[in-house]
Amino acid sequence: MLWIISVYILFYFTLTEANAYSLCFSSFLTSKVPSSSSRRLTESSKENFKSQNETFARLMSERNFNVSSRRMLPSSMLEKKKRRRYFADRIPEVHLLGEITGAEGYYSSETVSCSWSIDLGQTWIPLEGSTSGQTQYCIAQNDGSIIWNHPLDLHFTAKTLNGWPRFLFQVWKLDRYGRATVSGYGYCDSPCTPGVHDINIECWRPCGSFHEELYTYFMGKPIELKDSNHIFKEAISSRHDLVTTSAGTIKIRISTLVRYFDDQNVDI
Secondary structure, three states: OHHHHHHHHHHHHHHHHHHHHHHHHHHHHHOOOOOHHHHHHHHHHHHHHHHHHHHHHHHHHHOEEEOOOOEEEOHHHHHHHHHHOOOOOOOOEEEEEEEEEEEEOOOOOOEEEEEEEEEOOOOEEEEEOOOEEEOOOEEOOOOOOEEEEEEEEEEEEEOOOOOOOEEEEEEEEEOOOOOEEEEEEEEEEOOOOOEEEEEEEEEEEEOOOHHHHHHHHHHOOOOOOOOHHHHOOOHHHHHHHOOEEEEEEEEEEEEEEEEOOHHHOOOO
16 A cells, blocks of 8 residues: 555656746747847848948038028038138128119210119128119110119129129110110229219210211111120230220219228228
């Protein structure tokens, strides 16, 4: 009887240990061991993240990031803003304020306009304002005067006084058929002394032969310059070959403001 009890106890303990081992083995099998497919997915995600970082770094190198606006701005736009806001430390600045008040010396009922541009030196940089423009067309009064009141607002900076700004003008007329033709040229240097200045620009136009002037009188097509450089740049070498006649007077009023010239020991 005793040996039967001993066999029963031994069988009980053996069965208990087998159940424990089976539980441990099942828990090991059900644990989250990364498979080969999951490892491959993890490696591919890392490669994608790395490529995204490289793309972002390349874009950041090609563009500039504006922290104040929190948006990406093209480099050309930033360069334009830098050029417009280029206030160098103690570099002389010139500000021209005024207007093209009008003109005189034209026939009554003539419709006249004036186009203008600025001629600058290579060391002069425009900060604000347009360097060219055109007035509206205005009909001359009985006394031959014209009123334009075209505003001028220009701001420059320069490292030297060479190439001081000058105005180049072209006078345009409309005939009865609405055709616009150039009927006069002129130029003037902008004032270099501070203050308000009233300037009269005497305009001229080229004269042709008798037949050309007769054609101009009847057909309304005056002789024009092929190159606008003859107005000033090449005037010394080419103007002596031209026969010209008066073409009215342009009136402008300019206020000159200067800055930082005293710091460079420049007395104007």
